[in-house]
Amino acid sequence: MLRFIETVIRREFLLAFRRPADLISVLFFFIIASSLFPLGVWPRVDTWLQLAPGVLWVSALLATLLSLPHLFADDYRDGTLEQLVLGAYPLAFAVFGKLVAHWLVFGVSLALLAPVFAFQFDLPGHALWTLFLSLFVGTPALSSLGAIGAALTLGLRGGRVVLSLLVLPLYIPVLIFGAAAVEAALAGIDANAGISFLAALSLAGMFFTPPLIAAALHITME
Amino acid sequence: MDKNDLPKTPSRLSDLPAAYRLAGKAIPYFWALTVASGAAGLYAAFFLALPDARQGETFRIIFLHVPASWMSLFIYLCMAFLAALALFFHARASSILLSALAPTGALFTFLSLSTGALWAKPIWGTWWVWWDARLVSELVLFFMYVGFIALASAIEDPRRADKASALLALVGVVNIPIVYFSVRWWHTLHQGYSITLTRPPAMAPVTFWGIVLCVLACTAYAAAVALMRFRNTVLDRERDAEWVRETLATGS
Incomplete structure (x- = not known):
C-alpha cells in the first residue's frame, strides 16, 4: 500500500519535472497578483505592512x-x-498520493517564493519566517479542500469558474488563520496559535478528504 | 461501476409519479399554512408586540431576521439529509427535492444577511463587520448555496449532476455547526442565543410566539415553493414518460 502511494507520488513528481511550465506559470501568477495589490491600493508607506499578510495569502490562495x-x-x-x-x-x-505531490510541488514552492516577494512590503525577518511557515503548513489544507472541487468539476464546460465558486468559500478559514498568524508575528505576538490551527486543518484535510475526493471521482467517471 | 445496476431496494423514494402526486396534494396545505401563520405572525409583529425599550420600533425586524436565519440553517440541514438519502439509497426523488430546496435556502440566507445589515446600521452603527464570526460564517453559508446551484446547473448529465451536488451538500454541512455555535465560540459583535431549549426565551411572550408563527410561515412557504419546483423538475426529467403525458392530459 505504501509502495503504491510512493509510486503515485514519484509519478506526479516526474510529470511535474517534465512539464515545468505548469509550476512556473502558477508561481508567476502569484508574483503578478501580489504586485497588483500595491499598484491598485497605492497607500502611504506605513500601510504596506498592514496589507502584506492578507495580500500575500490571498495571492497564494488564488495561485x-x-x-x-x-x-x-x-x-x-x-x-x-x-x-x-x-x-x-x-x-x-491514489488521491492521497496526488495530494501529497501537489502540496510538495505547488504548496512548498509557493511557501518558498512568498518570503522572497514579501521583501517588496518590507516585512521584518521573523514575519518572513512566519509567512513561510504558515504557507508551508497551510497549503496541504488548500490542496485537499481544493481537490474536492477539482474532482466535482472535472471535465465540465466552464468548470474553472464553478471550481472557484466551490473552493474559495472553503478556503476562508485557512485564509483567516494564515493571515492572522503573519499579522501576529508583525505585531510581535506569538504566532504559534495560528500555525497550530493551520496544521490541524491541513492534517484533518489530508486525512478526511481523500475518500470524499475518491467518491467525487467515481461520480465523475461513471 | 454500478452504472447499470438497479438500486438494490427499489424504494418508494424513487417512485417519481407517486412523489409528484403526493407533492401536488401537499402544496395547497402548505400555502394555506403560510398565509394563516404569516398573517397571525405579522399581526403579532406590528400590532401586539410593544416597541423595545432601547431599540424602539427598529427591533420589529426580528420577526423577519430570526425566521430567515433559522431557515437558512434548517434548509441546509434538510438538504444534507436528502443528500445522504440520494447518495446511499440512490433515491432520485430526494436528489431532485434537494436541488429544489437550494434556491429557497439561498434566498433565506440572503434575507438573513440583508435584514441583519438593516438592523445593524441603527443599532450597532455599521452595516457589516468582517471580524464577527456569525456574520462571516453566514456569508460563507450563502456562498455554499451559490456554489451548490452553480455546480448543479453546470453539469449537463442529470445523473452526475444529482450525485455531484449531493456530495457537495454533504461536504458543506461542516459549516452549519460553525454558524450556529459561532456566537458561543467567539464572543464578537453578534448577540448570543435568545431562544434555547433549556431556558425560557429572553423576550416577551408575545414576541416569542410571533417569531414562532413567522418561522412556521417561512417553513411552510419553503416547503410549498420547493415542492412546486420539485414537480417542475420531475416533469422536465420525465418528459418522455407515458405517465407525464397522461397526467398533463388529464390536468391533475
Whole structure:
C-alpha cells in the first residue's frame, strides 16, 4: 500500500519535472497578483505592512486555485484516471498520493517564493519566517479542500469558474488563520496559535478528504 | 461501476409519479399554512408586540431576521439529509427535492444577511463587520448555496449532476455547526442565543410566539415553493414518460 502511494507520488513528481511550465506559470501568477495589490491600493508607506499578510495569502490562495485543475485534468484526459479507478488499490490512496505531490510541488514552492516577494512590503525577518511557515503548513489544507472541487468539476464546460465558486468559500478559514498568524508575528505576538490551527486543518484535510475526493471521482467517471 | 445496476431496494423514494402526486396534494396545505401563520405572525409583529425599550420600533425586524436565519440553517440541514438519502439509497426523488430546496435556502440566507445589515446600521452603527464570526460564517453559508446551484446547473448529465451536488451538500454541512455555535465560540459583535431549549426565551411572550408563527410561515412557504419546483423538475426529467403525458392530459 505504501509502495503504491510512493509510486503515485514519484509519478506526479516526474510529470511535474517534465512539464515545468505548469509550476512556473502558477508561481508567476502569484508574483503578478501580489504586485497588483500595491499598484491598485497605492497607500502611504506605513500601510504596506498592514496589507502584506492578507495580500500575500490571498495571492497564494488564488495561485493554488489555478493549480488545482492540474491535479486530475491531465489524467482524466489521457485515461490514467480510469485505470486508477479500475485498479486494485482503493482510489482514495491514489488521491492521497496526488495530494501529497501537489502540496510538495505547488504548496512548498509557493511557501518558498512568498518570503522572497514579501521583501517588496518590507516585512521584518521573523514575519518572513512566519509567512513561510504558515504557507508551508497551510497549503496541504488548500490542496485537499481544493481537490474536492477539482474532482466535482472535472471535465465540465466552464468548470474553472464553478471550481472557484466551490473552493474559495472553503478556503476562508485557512485564509483567516494564515493571515492572522503573519499579522501576529508583525505585531510581535506569538504566532504559534495560528500555525497550530493551520496544521490541524491541513492534517484533518489530508486525512478526511481523500475518500470524499475518491467518491467525487467515481461520480465523475461513471 | 454500478452504472447499470438497479438500486438494490427499489424504494418508494424513487417512485417519481407517486412523489409528484403526493407533492401536488401537499402544496395547497402548505400555502394555506403560510398565509394563516404569516398573517397571525405579522399581526403579532406590528400590532401586539410593544416597541423595545432601547431599540424602539427598529427591533420589529426580528420577526423577519430570526425566521430567515433559522431557515437558512434548517434548509441546509434538510438538504444534507436528502443528500445522504440520494447518495446511499440512490433515491432520485430526494436528489431532485434537494436541488429544489437550494434556491429557497439561498434566498433565506440572503434575507438573513440583508435584514441583519438593516438592523445593524441603527443599532450597532455599521452595516457589516468582517471580524464577527456569525456574520462571516453566514456569508460563507450563502456562498455554499451559490456554489451548490452553480455546480448543479453546470453539469449537463442529470445523473452526475444529482450525485455531484449531493456530495457537495454533504461536504458543506461542516459549516452549519460553525454558524450556529459561532456566537458561543467567539464572543464578537453578534448577540448570543435568545431562544434555547433549556431556558425560557429572553423576550416577551408575545414576541416569542410571533417569531414562532413567522418561522412556521417561512417553513411552510419553503416547503410549498420547493415542492412546486420539485414537480417542475420531475416533469422536465420525465418528459418522455407515458405517465407525464397522461397526467398533463388529464390536468391533475
